[in-house]
Amino acid sequence: MNKVSSFKPLVEYLRKQQENKKFLKTVEVTATFTLISFFLYFAIRPTAITISSLVGEIKSKEILKKELRTKINNIIAAQDSFSEVQSRYQVVNSSLPDRYYLDQAYQQIVKNGELSGVTVSNGRFDFDEKKLSGTIGKVGFPVAIDTSFATALAFLENLQKSRRLIDVSKITIQPATDSTDSTKVLNFSLDSQLIYWPNQNEKK
Numbered sequence: 001m002n003k004v005s006s007f008k009p010l011v012e013y014l015r016k017q018q019e020n021k022k023f024l025k026t027v028e029v030t031a032t033f034t035l036i037s038f039f040l041y042f043a044i045r046p047t048a049i050t051i052s053s054l055v056g057e058i059k060s061k062e063i064l065k066k067e068l069r070t071k072i073n074n075i076i077a078a079q080d081s082f083s084e085v086q087s088r089y090q091v092v093n094s095s096l097p098d099r100y101y102l103d104q105a106y107q108q109i110v111k112n113g114e115l116s117g118v119t120v121s122n123g124r125f126d127f128d129e130k131k132l133s134g135t136i137g138k139v140g141f142p143v144a145i146d147t148s149f150a151t152a153l154a155f156l157e158n159l160q161k162s163r164r165l166i167d168v169s170k171i172t173i174q175p176a177t178d179s180t181d182s183t184k185v186l187n188f189s190l191d192s193q194l195i196y197w198p199n200q201n202e203k204k
Contacts, residue, residue, distance in 0.1 A: 095163050109141065140193050141194055146184035165194075167192065170190065171188075172190070
């Protein structure tokens with residue numbers, strides 16, 4: 001009995017030591033998790049946020065790069081298309097110009113008259129804003145000459161073949177009264193308009 005009593009303090013001591021060891025281990029584990037949490041929050045988290053923002057920025061730049069590449073490709077394609085039609089632009093512009101080009105038009109009409117045996121010398125243009133129709137503009141160019149019927153027909157045919165678009169709205173043929181030339185038995189007049197495509201930027 002005395003032997004059992006003598007071992008009791010030792011057992012108590014060992015039990016307390018074991019409890020202390022468990023407590024220290026618990027404190028150690030808790031401290032470790034606390035330090036890990038602190039490290040994750042104050043060190044890893046900012047790094048992760050920075051990496052995430054960098055990834056997002058890289059993706060945004062990639063998308064922007066693709067969009068810019070698409071726009072550049074479209075511009076190159078447009079330039080190629082323009083290069084293909086540029087040589088034909090002058091032909092189209094001489095037919096339907098973006099300005100009046102009255103001197104050029106007058107020279108064409110005079111040349112057509114010469115080819116037909118008609119002298120066109122009035123050179124009078126009748127510009128009236130009311131004749132504008134939508135995006136198409138017209139400048140009046142009345143012609144009145146004494147000539148023969150065959151020459152008048154030839155003049156009309158040459159006007160029709162002219163590259164510049166000309167709208168003939170009215171033709172009047174009457175006997176020539178003041179002509180002293182036997183070949184000019186008719187007074188031939190026509191109301192014509194030179195057609196052009198007004199430059200919209202200039203109008204503004």
